Amino acid sequence: MRRLTVMHPVPVEVPPALAHQSTLREANLGVVLRSVCAAEEPLSRAGVAAGTGLTRSTVSRLVDELVAGGLVEEGTALLAGPGRPATPLLPSSRVCAVGLQVNAAHVAARLLDLRGRVVAESRSEPDLVGSEPAAGLALLADHLAEVLEAVPTGGRVLGAGLALPGVVDAAGERLLHAPNLGWRDLDPGPDLRALLDGIPLGLANEANLAAHAFAEPAPGRRGRSGHFVYVSGEIGIGGAVVTDWRVQTGLHGFAGEIGHMPFRPGGDPCPCGSDGCLERYAGRLAMTRRAGLPPGTTLAELGRLADGGHAAAAEAIDLAADALGVVLAGVVNLLDVPTVVLGGEIGDLADRITPRVTELLRARVMAAAFMPLEVVRDADDVPGATGGALLHLSRVVAGPAGFLTV
Amino acid sequence: MRRLTVMHPVPVEVPPALAHQSTLREANLGVVLRSVCAAEEPLSRAGVAAGTGLTRSTVSRLVDELVAGGLVEEGTALLAGPGRPATPLLPSSRVCAVGLQVNAAHVAARLLDLRGRVVAESRSEPDLVGSEPAAGLALLADHLAEVLEAVPTGGRVLGAGLALPGVVDAAGERLLHAPNLGWRDLDPGPDLRALLDGIPLGLANEANLAAHAFAEPAPGRRGRSGHFVYVSGEIGIGGAVVTDWRVQTGLHGFAGEIGHMPFRPGGDPCPCGSDGCLERYAGRLAMTRRAGLPPGTTLAELGRLADGGHAAAAEAIDLAADALGVVLAGVVNLLDVPTVVLGGEIGDLADRITPRVTELLRARVMAAAFMPLEVVRDADDVPGATGGALLHLSRVVAGPAGFLTV
């Protein structure tokens, strides 16, 4: 296999961003904060200077601003080796955001800080398929209240991000349709906003947020891959596309519906109005029905049954793997994203489906000979919640200027 | 249909670009030049200031630099209305680039200037299917020599961009594989570089360049859509994805192979190693074979035959439309790109296939109720050549600083 270096013959257009002088400072504040956030081991001012190319004097001034603004904390000096001991810099543990997630099997709230640490978590696993929204949202509110208790004294909660398994409006304010919950045209805010007390709440598609979290597992820190397709396999199949560490949201924010890409056009009709959609072969509902099992069967159970010799279960899983492999090969052909991430419940079948999916990718991707192809599992079990919190925390790293406390 | 405003809940990560002070000037030079290039009617310095938000003094200085650097020309003052007459600013007509295109049916060279005008063009329509590369490249060299004659006195040719119907290496230097020409692992440079005399030559995929030209028909000028799938239908089917006015090249530059997305997995075997690929149903070779016509039949002829009552031709076209509609609906579901652009030879069938493709998109795209969907034809008949020239010209607008003559 030949590996090719990254260089794009088609130029990337620079956004026509007018630059005032303050733009310069804001950009460099971002560079410094990103550097502090991205470091595995805490950096000193001098370390940031060495890493970014800015001079120590400039870094010093910018760091002072970030410290004064409450985004960076100075640790106690480390004593090691000759010279003046360095002052370690850490993203503030007082800057937090809340991630929320509701899907058919999980309700969860997470509090993350700017270091990307999970400060608190509260969750439950009810069955919300075809449920009334009120019950699920009340449960979510309980979890939210619990994690809000854990906000450190003097801490700031920048926002809350709610991951939902469906189509969210472009403003991130309403859930338009979550077919697998049976929820439609809904403002999930009222129950939550009272608790949030002015803290902004943003809604987004679960898979998009999960993919964001996979691409950027902590604010300013890059994940193992920046070009991947994320498959969120629950009752249905959601997805997201990440290129160059950016989640592709599309023009209206509807991108990522990989579950409704065609696998067998003309095949199983799908409630979406189409037929033969991937979801009709690789979604939990489709798989359990094919295996002749009750719809509440989890994919983990399905996998165990298949391992135990349940032929129909094994067949259903194999068909799902075929469907995923074919569709994902198409996606890789279209977008040259060499990594496939399996997240959500379908991750529980990773051992069974990864080999077949990998095989199909290698066989069906045109440029397979020129690129590595890998299928990996997302280890986070509530990645939507993580992504919901990162939704707000990442904004801080992207542009710290607007988040400095006066 | 509800239209939704554009706003993305998932944040767009800002590249960690360190900003020096010169960065500021370079960015604003770009803002000014882009403004000059994008204007329908020539702008004055004051007009640029009004349009960009920069002050007149700053604009004046930057424009002076661009004029001194040979990128912008001052026209003769216009006399209209009260006040001091404005000095119209125009992108320099002396700054040019060459676009080159070779595919199975076209060999072309175009000279474009920074205004996006076609200064000269030379082309021919040989049949290069299964040909020896040398003949086609010699022909291309003739066309290149001809358009180079048209470079204005004192003009600068920034580069040449060659569009090829195949996979190009990431550096833009070698053609790895062009299945429909029968060319493989080839450096097309030698014949051309002698003529180019040091002018840089870049290679890229034909559909990617065509899509670039559609998104940015002239340097710095935006096309009618910035979120679209481009289908380049020739002997095979190439493609490109554009989101937010940027061509998605993928990690290794291989993105866009829409022709090898699955339409009927398990169906017609494809030389790519897969089966049921879109290209096996909507490529010219597949369509003419299905219609029982000789492989040299053009799609325009096929369309005329179908119009004249040739049943097999009509069926082949209908199947192609079905295949395109199904696959493109999947792409739209995945990427939320509401526009499909038909380019290349398949554009000659636009009248016959557009209705069916549109119908399938409306039926199979999940969020169809929330977004407009349109299928349009690319009017450029050698869009790869246009894109090849724009490859270089766009870089100037993106960052003029590096192109100022001392």
Added chain:
DNA sequence: GTCGTTGGTTGCGTCGTAAAACTATCGGCA
């Protein structure tokens, strides 16, 4: 206790933009 080493700060020069005053050149009008 002195020296070398590294971290961090301070003062000054340069660059680039903003603001405002000033100059240039038109049409209109008495």
Added chain:
DNA sequence: TGCCGATAGTTTTACGACGCAACCAACGAC
């Protein structure tokens, strides 16, 4: 014909942000 208003463009001055280099701070080693 000469003045005025209006618009285009330039010049002057101020300010903000970075780089550079000298300086101060705090450690280990001897």
